[in-house]
Amino acid sequence: LPICPSGDCKMSLQDMFDRLVMLSHYIHSLSSEIFIEFDQRYAQGRGFIAKAINGCHTSSLPTPEDKEQAQQIPPEVLLKLVISLLHAWNDPLYQLVTEVGGIHEAPDGMVSRAKEIEAQIKQLLEGIQKIIGQVHPGANENEIYSVWAQLPSLQAADEESRLFAFYNLLHCLRRDSHKVDNYLKILKCRIVYQNNC
């Protein structure tokens, strides 16, 4: 058990980042599973990917798109971007869990995975807030919010529009969860291992 000789028990940054990265890895794996399952069952041959371009509600967030960009951003800014990305999924995930029942023969796995992602994102956010508190105490709180306004299409009467709305949401969830996972892995190597993972 970790020893706290001085009684001042603090979790090490390495421990915290190890847990963060395990969670973010797992969240993306789940997001991938849901997307691939949905794509294979409902999207084959419908050309949804062409319509999904520029379709993510988080695309306005200034997230880095390659390694160099990701390494140039100060850690606290990248951590804040991760928080913005995660917060941007509060509402859509809630609606996904609520509305997925409306899909014809929606597989149980999808609902349970979506709920699992919701729960694990809360865990992840708790951990990130704690790390920010340790790494950048007093960092200002302003955060970029992305509005998600696709609920009406999730509830659309015609099936094609409704299926595309789900496809687009799952496509963006897969992408954004991969971003979060990748950024946290970079931050871990930068902050804990000085870029020598």
Next chain:
Amino acid sequence: QSPPGKPEILKCRSPDKETFTCWWKPGTDGGLPTNYSLTYVREGDENTYECPDYKTSGPNSCFFSKKYTSIWKIYIITVNATNQMGTTASEPLYVDVTYIVEPEPPRNLSLEVKWPKDRKPYLLIRWSPPNITDLRSGWFTMEYEIRLKSEETDEWEIHFAGQQTQFKIFSLYPGQKYFVQTRCKPDHGYWSRWGQESAIDIPNDFTMKD
């Protein structure tokens, strides 16, 4: 009559880092009716809380459900014994849920005698890991042990299998029934209990020469 003796927190264990339980051993009761309470403080939080559930895990225990379990905070746990003459507190125990994982045992144990072309047969033992979140994403390592014994003996033969989820046993008594169990341990955690036992009859011609 005297204040109660000092209780001792025996251990805290989590099956999956999502919940955990602590058990304690009462001290002497000082000849008076004695009550026990478990209180805890969490890192970065000034408040002291009491055990949320004394029942689920049986006597002298406290169960922390998902709602009360955080992998982000270290818990400082104390057990207090109280009778008319006073209260005696245990030594505090510092708990980081990630480090107290005692997983469920491995699953799907399967046994098969294999007869490679012109080689000695062997017993192939296979199993699956327990159902833990991070393991499925291949992110922390689990180690395994196997034990087996024939019906003629009481002594278990133990094999360390490292991270493998299969293992070959070459030397066995032909014509005997063997019982096999497996257990597992996360890289920083505790051995699970031995899992479901499986049995297999080793054929009489098991030691066909090379």
Next chain:
Amino acid sequence: QSPPGKPEILKCRSPDKETFTCWWKPGTDGGLPTNYSLTYVREGDENTYECPDYKTSGPNSCFFSKKYTSIWKIYIITVNATNQMGTTASEPLYVDVTYIVEPEPPRNLSLEVKWPKDRKPYLLIRWSPPNITDLRSGWFTMEYEIRLKSEETDEWEIHFAGQQTQFKIFSLYPGQKYFVQTRCKPDHGYWSRWGQESAIDIPNDFTMKD
């Protein structure tokens, strides 16, 4: 003589999540000299661009260096075949480099039988990540798998090694020659092909009792 047949984009792959290559298969040339060009549009950018480098990855290929590679962006890629009679375009391929990562196999595979004092002997397998992958920065996280089989059998035994670059095998046929290979994959992506094979002779006394 006729316009060229429809070319087909075979696949796109990235070895390191920093660059990528696409390959195509020409269609019929319509009996005339036919030229091929690859054009692409990238999510968030209205313009159409041509392949930056037709050479580096060999014939009928286009290589996108770091400068031209973004991830989390969809590329709409088309190959056009042109001869005197006209131009025929392939079906567009929608590619996000995030999901086409397939690394080179691991390198420097080494095998060694170890005889620890208090435990049974085991085979220690070690390897290095592929050369071109930057694992230090955290941009790329690698996972590994090992497979081994004795010369007497056709069935490979596969073990998942997570992120480690070494693995211990405890149960092997004494007196046998074993062949070992490793492969790797990014945390989220395709497995590489199996790497260079190594072989080792397991000593006859390999299963000394615990």
